[in-house]
Amino acid sequence: MxxxxxxxxxxxxxxxxxxxxxxxxxxxxxxxxxxxxxxxxxxxxxxxxxxxxxxxxxxxxxxxxxxxxxxxxxxxxxxxxxxxxxxxxxxxxxxxxxxxxxxxxxxxxxxxxxxxxxxxxxxxxxxxxxxxxxxxxxxxxxxxxxxxxxxxxxxxxxxxxxxxxxxxxxxxxxxxxxxxxxxxxxxxxxxxxxxxxxxxxxxxQRIKVHQFQALQESLDKAGFNGSLSRLNFEPIWGTRSGCRISRVGDVPGGEGRPQEIIFKEGNLAKIRAERESLERWERLFSGLAPRVISYHEERHTASLLEEFLPGYTLDEIAVGTDRGRAERALTELKGTLRRVWSETRRAGPIATDYVGQIEKRLHHVRNVHPHFSRSEQYLGGSKVMSSRELLSRAEAAERKLPAPFSVLTHGDLNANNVVYNEEKGRIHFIDLHRSRHGDYVQDVSVFLISNCRMPLFEAEARTRLHKVIEELLSFAAGLAREWEDGTFGARMATALARSLYTSTRFELNPGFSKEMYLRAHFLLEKVVAHHESEAPWGSFTLPSEVLYY
Amino acid sequence: MSDDKRFEYESIHDPQTITAYLQSVLEGIVQRRIVLTSDGDEIVLRPGNLLKLAVKAKRKDDTSRLSIKISWKDSPNSESAEE
Structure with missing residues (x-):
């Protein structure tokens, strides 16, 4: 030895x-x-x-x-x-x-x-x-x-x-x-x-020295002092990019209780957008998003200390077996979304860019899945549109499909960006750097697909996910009826296609990712056919089966 | 030679669309000429008088499968006519 x-x-x-x-x-x-x-x-x-x-x-x-x-x-x-x-x-x-x-x-x-x-x-x-x-x-x-x-x-x-x-x-x-x-x-x-x-x-922890210096300056600005080596420093994996810190010792104003903080450091524009967005959310819906503790800018980077919101993320809850918790979280999420959207709703149509977003990410998809793009085919006299043609015709359809009103959206409402605090029975939103006024259908579609694409294949787990999907979709469809949103179904189909197609770049399971890619094509073909038939958008039926795997 | 020529198509559709695609293929069988094209590459099949039809159906868990296979031996004449 x-x-x-x-x-x-x-x-x-x-x-x-x-x-x-x-x-x-x-x-x-x-x-x-x-x-x-x-x-x-x-x-x-x-x-x-x-x-x-x-x-x-x-x-x-x-x-x-x-x-x-x-x-x-x-x-x-x-x-x-x-x-x-x-x-x-x-x-x-x-x-x-x-x-x-x-x-x-x-x-x-x-x-x-x-x-x-x-x-x-x-x-x-x-x-x-x-x-x-x-x-x-x-x-x-x-x-x-x-x-x-x-x-x-x-x-x-x-x-x-x-x-x-x-x-x-x-x-x-x-x-x-x-x-x-x-x-x-x-x-x-x-x-x-x-x-x-x-x-x-x-x-x-492996930490780059510039991140470390940014952390130190942010803590100094926030009025924390003491040696950083006493901090319990933990990087956060996944989409909550950045690092989580739990500080041992007194935090000013924290009644001497140890407090956990999220530390984010990186691209100036992204961190700045996150900070502006957090402050906006705090003004409108105090406590729904993390509070900004301190913010610090360098030439090309910025760092942000924000409140750490304890709880389970909704993907953790969906995967877990506590049905009661899942139901409470979902009910709370629906209530929160209704409140946010009702209070921030602005009349007047707003254009969406779902197809454009597919096109922007298509080369990332092709890097991971080189065959995920179709060329033009004929089966006898029946033509199959190439992906390129499909996208350009879908884009034309989307131009006729503005959202009838806009709301303050989360911008990236993945299940793992929603935190449920069971003790307080409330929902929190995190990772808000893409938040802006836009189509609520985008938030709903991103949330639905984030559940749909969870790589869980046991029947029981899938049933749990299907329940979440079904409930949120019917909630959104209900709101659409209430708010007389006649193009909801077609916009949802386009938005789901966007999330399905672009999500394949994170999915390496060949069968599952191909299914997502084919379903995206199916949805777009539906939207294009409906548009070109000149039928009114109100008669479009969303084939919600695409959400169940 | 038309050896090893392949055409592949895979998609998700509603029943109406699938029916339309199958209809196109069926018409080809009736006319003894099925043209399949992919990105400009063409494969022409000439169904003869004797066609073998195999139908398989399977249900497992929540997935069902119906496969329909039609195959035949090409007569030498039909091939050279195409080339």
Whole structure:
């Protein structure tokens, strides 16, 4: 059995050796000689070897079947990642030593300040072990930051060298010098990976340093203080992209109770849209959507802390066996939707873009399922429209099918974006970045298909899903009658086709995804045939069988 | 040679549409010439005087299946006439 201590010993060795090779490389650049060259190359072989030993030990330690604590697994994973990156640094040293041979004048490079880059790399390497040992987050962040420093220093030198190159003199010396700085800059990339591995070892989650900094700033803005290493930090899978944090300790205004928060970081436009939408929902329907706790923008990214709403998502409930809960949740959802739509309803037709949305996502679908598009066919005298033709004729039909009124829509009403809090008996909406005024049929169709496409095939589970689908569809059809929405059926068919077709890109089960694709075609063919028969839209019958599998 | 020529079609329809498609195929049988085209590629079948008809029906759980298979041996004349 490999002991953790022996891994840690080798970890110390590889750190010392990497410091050694960086120092040796610097000495060689200062004063090249065959002996000092061999010193660099020889050390690299040794470091390669050490890295392999460490990797073997790490994997063996984890896979021996003996109980290794989660925390130790984290430490081992961090060591393995760091070892790989130290070996990259050593490779860059060898590359530098080789480059020196191309300098026509070995002293040429001395007029450029390479020493400062070497010093920064060396200082970082020295800090790795104490940071690892003492779990100092600030130390890990400082190591990450070296990458920015080295980038900046590289850029400075680059800006000096470029105009000199243009003079056409000392070209070989200049290019070689540039290469050497480039290899030094690459050591910074490896150090960034090392720093992120250290953060992982400390907080137990893989997190990119920019996300980490965004999180820290968001927490600071929200008035939380304290060490981030005390937070229980948990990434959220699936569509609730971002990370969930549960903070241990006092939260201002939280009566000292521990509070959970959702942290989202990413694309500026998306996060900004989410924030604006959350604030709008809060004004209109306080408590229905998460409250914004803090918001922070960088140049291209933004981060958002929002309230974590406890409860079950409706997909969890649909999959679960508690029928009573499922019924209560569905009743509550219907009540919430009726309230939201009634209160935000605006008279006047609004165009929809269901077919356009299919077309926009068609290449994603074809990437996953290359055959999910039909070419024109004839069975004797009967023509089968190609997918392309079908879509363009469906688009023409859709233009005649505006929604008679608009409401504030969720925009992505997947079952997993609806949370049911059983204790309070209320529904919450999450992930609202696509929310806008539009056709309520879109929300209904997305919700229906999110249930329909759940990859559950046992009869009992399917019956539960069918019940949800049936109830929500009849609720929506009832509203349509009440609100005299004469094109409901045809719009629903088009919207369902859109969700079925575009959802196939998330479904790899060949039979199930093909069924979705064929049903989408069937629905569109129905809409097109009805439109071209010039029958009134009110006489369109939605073939609701498409929702049952 | 028309060896290995294939035509495949798969879809979901309501009974009226399926009837219309089958009707087109039936007409072809009566006229002894069924043309099937896919993206410009044509396959012409010439049903002869002797056609084998196999009908299979199956019901399992909540799925039913009815397969109708019509096959025949092409006479050498009909093939070369097509090529």
């Amino acid at each position: 490999i002991s953790f201590e022996s891994i840690e010993d080798n970890f110390k060795f590889i750190l010392l050796e990497t410091q050694g090779i960086v120092q040796a490389t610097r000495d060689f650049v200062d004063a090249p000689s065959p002996d000092s060259y061999d010193g660099v190359i020889g050390r690299d072989d040794y470091i390669d070897n050490l890295k392999n030993v460490i990797e073997n030990q790490c994997y063996r330690r984890i896979h021996t079947g003996q109980a290794v604590s989660e925390e130790e697994v984290q430490q081992i994973r961090a060591i393995q990642i760091i070892a790989v990156n130290l070996e990259r640094i050593a490779d860059n040293c060898v590359n530098i030593a080789r480059q020196v041979g191309y300098l026509e004048d070995p002293g040429f490079i001395r007029s450029y300040d390479y020493a400062v880059l070497f010093e920064k790399v060396l200082a970082s390497l020295t800090d790795i072990y104490p940071t690892f040992r003492e779990h100092t987050l600030s130390g890990a962040l400082a190591i990450c930051k070296i990458e920015y420093e080295l980038d900046r220093l590289y850029k400075e030198t680059f800006d000096i060298i470029m105009p000199r190159l243009r003079t056409g003199q000392s070209v070989q010396n200049l290019i070689t010098t540039l290469f050497i700085f480039r290899y030094l800059e690459r050591m910074g990339d490896a150090l960034l990976n090392v720093g992120e591995a250290l953060i992982f070892a400390i907080i137990g």
